[in-house]
Amino acid sequence: MISLGLVVIKPNVCTLTILINCFCHLSRVDFAFSVLGKILKLGLEPNTVTFNTLIRGLCVDGQIAKAVKFFDEIVNKGFQPSLLTYGTLINGLCKMGITSAAIRLLRKMEEEGTCQPNIVIYTTIIDSLCKGRLVTEALELFSEMIGKSISPNVVSYSCLIQGMCNLGKWKDATRLLNEMIDRKIAPDLHTFSILVDALCKEGMVREAKGVVELMIQRGEEPNVVTYNTLMDGYCLQGRMGEAFKVLDFMVARDCAPNVVSYNILINGYCKSKWVDEAMVLFQEMPHRGLIPTIATYNTLIKGLCLVGRLQNAKGLLNEMQANGHIPNLITYNTLLECLCKNQRLEEAIALFQVIKDCSPNLDISTYNILIDGLCKGGKVKTARELFYTVSTKGTQPDIITCSIMLNGLCKEGLLSDADELFQEMEKYGFSPDCCTYNITIQGFLHHNEISRAMAYLSQMVERGFSADASTVTMLMHLSDDGFDQSFLEMICKITAPYVRERLCFEVPCKQPDQSMCLDQIRLGPYQQVVHTSLWNLLNSGFSRVNQ
Structure with a gap:
């Protein structure tokens, strides 16, 4: 009251x-x-x-x-x-x-029965089914709706078309588009934009351009989002000339480009290593009343690093800060990676300290970049010290961190340390993966620690992981001295697919269903890399191994 x-x-x-x-x-x-x-x-x-x-x-x-x-x-x-x-x-x-x-x-x-569902309720559920990739169920509900004399609208059709496009069912999407036109339901901007986006993501840019042209013919003017999508489609294919034409075309049709439009083109030019063209667009932005974002600066810094122009990248970082933008982890990680790749490790360590001061809770990716750079630069001791300080700083190593450190230790010949780290991985809450096993096996093989390598190889096979091409090549060079039959058979299982798929030049089988053996395969000089005992085992058991 x-x-x-x-x-x-x-x-x-x-x-x-x-x-x-x-x-x-x-x-x-x-x-x-x-x-x-x-x-x-x-x-x-x-x-x-x-x-x-x-x-x-x-x-x-x-x-x-x-x-x-x-x-x-x-x-x-x-x-x-x-x-x-x-x-x-x-x-x-x-x-x-x-x-x-x-x-x-x-x-x-x-x-x-007090009230009956309407088009809005049906469309809401159809849209949810399509987002859950349950398009068959969505179509059934759509048919049920029509059967109850509830007429579909542009929204319900757009939801179904989006669902079909997400699954790559272009024929069904086209059928629905034609069906809605036959029902005198005009596709709207959203409907066309769905098609343009889906086609571009599938690399079908020519078809996407056709949809934009159809829009204009039907009097539905594309908006900046539609044009940006088409530009991005061309950029993904490296067709920068066509992408730039889209920018000119949208301006000619009184559709003003936005920051996203420029970011898309700048990113495309940078990925194509045309950084000067990207810089021209960057300098043009203020003249169009557009303020570059943190994403714009990050893209350009990455582009400059990609072509080795590190000083220019540093200069852009200073400009970015002068214009009131605070660098984020992406900015710093990009520069850190570039410094490591160029073996400017002292500068990388100094930058890492700056990053730590700015971001007390560092992401593990930053540690991974520097540890990898130190290992590749021969500073494994420094890398190991950094590795063991990670968990004390409130960040946990991941499987990538351990794989990087293992690779560094193995290349340096610190095999006992690598062995110890491998066993410690469980402590960090994850099991070794395929990459970890291959790195470790290659490290031990490289230093002629065959028995220890074979122990890891056996463990890898038991856990269902596969050897990569580098591991297989090293195994094929091994002598069979001291190997028992079980090890030879295990190596055979691992190397047989490699021999068949990677080294075969010709398989003159008259009957496709006939099992192959090595005397049907012309290997030329590659037979020389396989030790005699392994070759004989492969030759005698090839059909059995591939069953």
């Missing part, structure tokens, strides 16, 4: 429902339910709007389980849900990816 001088105003359900709505918009659903308690305490009857507002508030706040529970409670107490009530809850379920529950609610809605 509110007192304004002599006038006393008693709040009603409408007033308090407005207050509930305000709390929900402030993400204070708990306060909103307190107001519901006040309504009941005052002896007032909450109405449909009150309940719908609370359900929507819970859904928006991500409390979907509470929304469903609240819905069930009020229905059990005699509340008759409206179309909006069902629609709000179904939308909340779909946004959380709980499509099966949304379909059950749809069926319950149909059974109750």
